[in-house]
Amino acid sequence: MHFHKVAIFGVGLIGASFALAMKKQGLCDEITGHGRTIANLRNAKEKGIIDSFDPDPLQACSGADLVVFATPVGSFTGLLKKIDGALKKNAVLTDVGSVKGRLAREMEAMTPEGIHYVGCHPIAGSDRSGIDSATEALFNGARCIITPTEKTDREALAKITTLWETFGSVITIMNPDEHDRIYAAISHLPHLLAYEMVNSVAEMDSSYLAFSGQGFKDMTRIAASAPELWRDICIFNRDFILESIELFRHNLDKASQYLRAADAEALEREFRKARTLREGIGQN
Amino acid sequence: MHFHKVAIFGVGLIGASFALAMKKQGLCDEITGHGRTIANLRNAKEKGIIDSFDPDPLQACSGADLVVFATPVGSFTGLLKKIDGALKKNAVLTDVGSVKGRLAREMEAMTPEGIHYVGCHPIAGSDRSGIDSATEALFNGARCIITPTEKTDREALAKITTLWETFGSVITIMNPDEHDRIYAAISHLPHLLAYEMVNSVAEMDSSYLAFSGQGFKDMTRIAASAPELWRDICIFNRDFILESIELFRHNLDKASQYLRAADAEALEREFRKARTLREGIGQN
Numbered sequence: 001m002h003f004h005k006v007a008i009f010g011v012g013l014i015g016a017s018f019a020l021a022m023k024k025q026g027l028c029d030e031i032t033g034h035g036r037t038i039a040n041l042r043n044a045k046e047k048g049i050i051d052s053f054d055p056d057p058l059q060a061c062s063g064a065d066l067v068v069f070a071t072p073v074g075s076f077t078g079l080l081k082k083i084d085g086a087l088k089k090n091a092v093l094t095d096v097g098s099v100k101g102r103l104a105r106e107m108e109a110m111t112p113e114g115i116h117y118v119g120c121h122p123i124a125g126s127d128r129s130g131i132d133s134a135t136e137a138l139f140n141g142a143r144c145i146i147t148p149t150e151k152t153d154r155e156a157l158a159k160i161t162t163l164w165e166t167f168g169s170v171i172t173i174m175n176p177d178e179h180d181r182i183y184a185a186i187s188h189l190p191h192l193l194a195y196e197m198v199n200s201v202a203e204m205d206s207s208y209l210a211f212s213g214q215g216f217k218d219m220t221r222i223a224a225s226a227p228e229l230w231r232d233i234c235i236f237n238r239d240f241i242l243e244s245i246e247l248f249r250h251n252l253d254k255a256s257q258y259l260r261a262a263d264a265e266a267l268e269r270e271f272r273k274a275r276t277l278r279e280g281i282g283q284n
Numbered sequence: 285m286h287f288h289k290v291a292i293f294g295v296g297l298i299g300a301s302f303a304l305a306m307k308k309q310g311l312c313d314e315i316t317g318h319g320r321t322i323a324n325l326r327n328a329k330e331k332g333i334i335d336s337f338d339p340d341p342l343q344a345c346s347g348a349d350l351v352v353f354a355t356p357v358g359s360f361t362g363l364l365k366k367i368d369g370a371l372k373k374n375a376v377l378t379d380v381g382s383v384k385g386r387l388a389r390e391m392e393a394m395t396p397e398g399i400h401y402v403g404c405h406p407i408a409g410s411d412r413s414g415i416d417s418a419t420e421a422l423f424n425g426a427r428c429i430i431t432p433t434e435k436t437d438r439e440a441l442a443k444i445t446t447l448w449e450t451f452g453s454v455i456t457i458m459n460p461d462e463h464d465r466i467y468a469a470i471s472h473l474p475h476l477l478a479y480e481m482v483n484s485v486a487e488m489d490s491s492y493l494a495f496s497g498q499g500f501k502d503m504t505r506i507a508a509s510a511p512e513l514w515r516d517i518c519i520f521n522r523d524f525i526l527e528s529i530e531l532f533r534h535n536l537d538k539a540s541q542y543l544r545a546a547d548a549e550a551l552e553r554e555f556r557k558a559r560t561l562r563e564g565i566g567q568n
Binding site: 074123124143181182183185186187189190191192193194195196197198199200201202203204205206208209210211212213215216217218219220221222223224225227228230231232234235238241242244245247248249251252255256259260262264267268270271272273274275277278279280281282283 | 358407408427465466467469470471473474475476477478479480481482483484485486487488489490492493494495496497499500501502503504505506507508509511512514515516518519522525526528529531532533535536539540543544546548551552554555556557558559561562563564565566567
């Protein structure tokens with residue numbers, strides 16, 4: 001499995017790490033970058049992360065046999081509309097977006113005949129961003145969810161699966177909607193809660209933030225995540241996130257009732273249940 | 285500043301680290317431990333953390349010129365009732381509890397004439413517990429809140445302040461109620477949210493927990509904290525915690541409305557505000 005030209009749209013933490021991993025593993029001949037900020041693309045080229053860049057998306061993907069969308073998910077369909085005429089026959093189009101579901105179905109429906117879309121979500125990055133944090137090892141040992149549908153080209157799927165396996169990722173194949181429900185619960189809602197925890201403390205008294213200990217810092221680390229990424233993720237996955245909020249809110253209300261009633265036993269039961277579950281997923 | 289005999293009630297992570305720091309700094313001649321579990325006390329003695337232990341609280345504190353309560357806060361007043369007749373004249377009674385406010389006022393009111401209570405809260409420990417995690421350096425560089433009232437004996441306050449300074453702690457003197465309002469917002473509510481985040485995901489589908497990435501793990505690390513400690517903290521500080529929940533819930537509802545309305549701009553504004561605030565408290 002080898003690609004001639006790879007075009008990466010969005011050379012941030014994930015896009016740049018993808019490029020570095022491709023080079024490290026010798027999976028392609030050349031990598032072209034495209035993005036909004038020329039200074040960043042120039043920087044990426046100087047660091048040897050990409051071989052060239054092109055501010056014109058049509059030029060950037062011209063002749064590419066692998067096109068990777070690593071921009072905020074809100075830009076995917078607009079980008080695809082711009083470039084769909086320029087894509088090489090049999091090219092594989094993939095992405096690294098944190099939402100799949102509706103977005104992946106839209107991408108699939110828009111992908112021109114003879115081009116093969118495969119949706120991916122590498123679980124890596126967390127609160128860091130930008131090419132300075134990029135590393136060829138980012139995906140090594142990390143989970144990567146691949147979300148084919150019944151329409152996905154099997155050959156393209158095999159190529160993309162092999163690519164992530166070569167990066168050292170642990171592959172999980174999953175239905176795009178199931179992916180979105182899981183990540184609403186385990187990642188998207190937690191981000192929203194982290195942002196609102198910080199805002200809530202600041203509204204009470206912004207001087208209180210100076211008293212934060214390790215617990216608060218750990219809990220709100222992801223509130224430093226890129227706002228424009230999480231805005232898009234929230235909008236695309238809002239139905240599942242709202243479902244998760246509903247359930248969380250119900251549990252928070254239950255805990256409030258226990259507090260109001262000074263029901264120590266019920267609180268301890270809740271905490272004990274959570275501790276056992278949390279211990280089940282490991283320390284780090 | 286030197287103590288002859290120190291009695292530590294509750295030889296867990298904080299109590300044992302306190303004992304180790306006392307020994308390291310040469311601040312006392314001997315340390316006696318008391319607690320519910322004889323095996324733990326025996327273990328602490330074998331490790332040289334304490335010099336002796338006594339299952340009888342009256343014997344344990346007999347002759348002590350410093351008595352430290354490091355048990356779950358719910359046991360403080362009961363313990364004090366048991367031992368108040370046995371305390372040595374001019375002894376200093378202190379604690380390391382995560383709530384002050386009402387509890388500290390109760391302790392103060394119950395403390396017998398000639399004994400001096402000084403409330404303390406070292407900010408250390410997080411999700412760890414037990415003497416195996418104890419270290420003489422636990423408080424070094426960590427914040428310690430001391431919460432004197434107008435009734436606090438100035439000499440006892442000076443002794444306790446010097447003690448924590450000798451441990452290398454950064455001292456903050458604070459009103460007990462202000463302490464509780466701050467820690468409701470910055471620590472107690474976050475613990476409650478972490479517990480309920482884990483429970484909510486598990487209720488949705490417990491298999492989802494296996495998909496947790498670094499963000500979820502960081503956010504829920506404190507859900508592994510000792511349930512009986514947090515039960516007591518929640519009960520004692522419930523008014524301020526309920527106030528914090530109210531504000532947090534309001535912000536969560538606001539975010540839900542933005543989601544329902546697909547108001548990308550408003551969401552990004554919320555996230556951006558939180559990120560700026562979060563960056564202000566540092567990475568770790």
